[in-house]
Amino acid sequence: MKTLIVEDDFTSRLLLQRILAAYGEAHIAINGLEAVHAFESALLENEPYELICMDIMMPDMDGHGALKEIRAIESARGIQVGEGVKVMMTTALNDMRSVSASYREFCDSYMVKPIDRSKLVIELRTMGLIS
Numbered sequence: 239m240k241t242l243i244v245e246d247d248f249t250s251r252l253l254l255q256r257i258l259a260a261y262g263e264a265h266i267a268i269n270g271l272e273a274v275h276a277f278e279s280a281l282l283e284n285e286p287y288e289l290i291c292m293d294i295m296m297p298d299m300d301g302h303g304a305l306k307e308i309r310a311i312e313s314a315r316g317i318q319v320g321e322g323v324k325v326m327m328t329t330a331l332n333d334m335r336s337v338s339a340s341y342r343e344f345c346d347s348y349m350v351k352p353i354d355r356s357k358l359v360i361e362l363r364t365m366g367l368i369s
């Protein structure tokens with residue numbers, strides 16, 4: 239599984255990278271702008287990401303903005319909703335407004351920090367990314 243971890247906090251990045259490295263490549267982006275560029279580059283190289291773990295609160299471009307851009311890129315390439323990269327919002331925000339906004343922007347999963355390894359693995363299985 240090829241994963242992009244989009245997180246501005248070093249400790250959170252490190253935790254996700256340690257967990258996800260057991261399942262394949264885990265790349266890092268520190269904000270939404272980097273995430274969009276990394277996502278688009280991977281598509282152009284025909285080596286797309288299978289999972290993006292996306293924080294919401296980040297500098298330059300937040301997770302909501304990055305998710306909108308990623309879904310727009312997929313749409314422009316003819317990738318239908320639900321057939322593209324799986325996006326899991328990994329955030330400290332636990333309010334209904336943030337959760338609802340994320341699902342309206344077509345995230346596939348929403349996980350509140352601190353990230354629990356066993357819950358993350360269950361989500362990966364539920365999304366069909368690991369067995």
